[in-house]
Amino acid sequence: MKDRMIYHPPFPKNYADEFLVLEKGKGSWVWDRSGKRYLDFSSGIAVNALGHGRIDLARVAYRQMKKLTHVSNLFTTEPALQLASRLVATGERLGGPAFAAVHFGNSGTEANEAAIKYTRVYALRTRGEGHHKLLSFTGAFHGRTIGALSLTPTEKYQKPYHPLLPGVETASFNNLNDLDRLDASYAAVFLEPLQGEGGLDQITPEFAAKLQEICHKHDILIVADEIQCGLGRTGTFFASEQLGLVPDIVTLAKPLAGGLPLSATLIPAKVNNIVHVGDHGTTFGGGPVTTAVAGKVLDIILNQDFLAEVTQKAQFFTEQLNRLQASNPSVRAVKGLGLLRGLALNLPQGSSLLSQILSDAQEEGLLLLRAGTDVLRLAPPLTVTTKELSQGCALLEKVLKKNLA
Ligand SMILES: Cc1ncc(COP(=O)(O)O)c(C=O)c1O
Incomplete structure (x- = not known):
């Protein structure tokens, strides 16, 4: 089976020198070339709003x-x-x-x-x-x-x-x-x-x-x-x-x-x-x-029901993120609106902990983004289910506990 990662591909050095190689996606999930599955709270940097693998599109x-x-x-x-x-x-x-x-x-x-x-x-x-x-x-x-x-x-x-x-x-x-x-x-x-x-x-x-x-x-x-x-x-x-x-x-x-x-x-x-x-x-x-x-x-x-559902799921997400903040003193604030959210973290000056958290989350099967220097950004597909939001928050809690306890 192929390694999930590729190192030093022939891409210019303005990109990272190691990449996770993704192969397919369905809904809120993507799979890498080794077959490992990830819950995608990055959505291709807020692009895949309707999830992956849309046959209709x-x-x-x-x-x-x-x-x-x-x-x-x-x-x-x-x-x-x-x-x-x-x-x-x-x-x-x-x-x-x-x-x-x-x-x-x-x-x-x-x-x-x-x-x-x-x-x-x-x-x-x-x-x-x-x-x-x-x-x-x-x-x-x-x-x-x-x-x-x-x-x-x-x-x-x-x-x-x-x-x-x-x-x-x-x-x-x-x-x-x-x-x-x-x-x-x-x-x-x-x-x-x-x-x-x-x-x-x-x-x-x-x-x-x-x-x-x-x-x-x-x-x-x-x-x-x-x-x-x-x-x-x-x-x-x-x-x-x-x-x-x-x-x-x-x-x-x-x-x-x-x-x-x-x-x-x-x-x-x-x-x-x-x-x-x-x-x-x-x-x-x-x-x-x-x-x-x-x-x-x-x-x-543009369907009103779709936007109303996004709002409902966002409320659920907010509750989950607030709970995460309450249980972890290093989470300074829950930020953002709807399904574009951030967790502002208290990190030591100049630390590389944010990168570590992203990479540990990936290891746990959760894809996240960063924003600025100290914010974890979460942008699940708008089609995400509340079950998936809970799953993502549980994985996030584990990763935060490991890095910021
Ligand atoms: C708010 C905003 N404006 C502009 C851009 C640039 O978009 P692109 O990368 O498609 O050129 C981005 C990309 O992240 C963005 O978030």
Whole structure:
């Protein structure tokens, strides 16, 4: 039987040098190539919201691939048209200006690059030169391409790549006073209503209210990056809905096409009206296969019963995590919303305990994520059962006891 791990594969050194080699998945479970089974609370970093091994999604992809796989952006297809219309209509949930159009891309970072371009072109054509600045927040993660990376103020990600995009600033997340810097020189503010990679902090209602007030005053566009926290992960379609944020633009990706690469940048009419042919484009974004699968994903996620179930399961999960915190003094806080949760741990300065916990959990058959420096991130599929949530928490308790007793 093959070893579960591979060491030093021919992948660039910007990745780890050892990997667990996974072979198949079903629901909340994955199997490695040696046959060992794992409960997957990582969901491919919050991508596999509907679980693994979905025959319904595979069938849609297969049928569409046989019919038509790619057409480029010189043409369009029924699946892309239908998906765009349905995504535009989701704007009603936010209670702000309706969305008018969707730009499709292939990844989260591309969705944010599109948003950077749309907000800058909007500022330029409505207000002229000198209104191009962008603001993001401490703890944010918006992607790895240079524009999105410039909005991601984590030193280790940015440091080797200076000079980054000019005119990008960082303010302190949830700090009301720090919003006072916003004036007419800014084109847009980018934020995750619930931060994923940064450590599961969410915006406060006061912060959302003040941000909106200042941005409306100067016509600065608010871009909600819902790439990780959107599409039902927190129990509402958009996390912004329950956090009092009314964005102008929303970016979506991760679970949109059930594990295939697809992103969406949702823009309002006032932005769409000033965009010219050729301002932006993509070869693969919004192809017929990914958009057909995404249509099926939306059929499932947009069902009220589905979102109500996510909320119910999230309540159960919260109880389990609170119990875990009560029994382990090293768990400082239970964070996050819905089925995107974090356990903030008290760890000795500079310790590698978080990595040890992840690797011990893997050994026990539980896949977890990290967020920031001291938070364990849990993102089970939205289709997880309460039994699986209990199983995961029991394994987690064992691993925490071993490492943090
Ligand atoms: C909130 C958020 N924005 C953007 C991205 C970038 O997405 P991608 O890795 O698909 O480019 C991520 C990825 O983790 C994310 O969590």
